[in-house]
Amino acid sequence: GNSVTQMEGPVTLSEEAFLTINCTYTATGYPSLFWYVQYPGEGLQLLLKATKADDKGSNKGFEATYRKETTSFHLEKGSVQVSDSAVYFCALSGSGSARQLTFGSGTQLTVLP
């Protein structure tokens, strides 16, 4: 079955530091890949997505590239801000009719001023 593995958290960084959150996946076929973010007290929001190999998703300064050869979709940001503090989830969508998402366990990011 499908599965997503995220790097262990929590992650604490100083403002303007470089961020990488690792994500690898196991899936049959050609899944779409997503990063969702959960800010304190809010629902999950789509951060970025990539639907095929070598696609790069980007939003709000965050980027992730769909690497089929390494089955990875690592999240990066060059300079984090305090407002980026949240829980980040890597997810994949399979090819079935329900297109349910399979999520990783989440990575808590705290950015200190």
Place this chain on the structure above:
Amino acid sequence: ETGVTQSPTHLIKTRGQQVTLRCSSQSGHNTVSWYQQALGQGPQFIFQYYREEENGRGNFPPRFSGLQFPNYSSELNVNALELDDSALYLCASSLYGTPNTGELFFGEGSRLTVL
């Protein structure tokens, strides 16, 4: 555009009781999915409804059931509550059959505590 709304936001039940959680989908969306998010974990897919029928189910027992109404709103029912059912229950809506693969719009969730 109205987003996904869920009710209640918090509730406490005792073991063996039954609970009903409600969800209104985002305007224009015809598909509703439910996810269970245990503390410190990622959400897990419970089931999806489209055209008022279950259209996919995760690894959850039959005591988890649902409904979708003609206006695309939905209910999640859990019977014979167990302590392990304590979690945040997330509703997500989407538009079935679009080429946009798998993007979901989530509500803020209903936090269930089973004592």
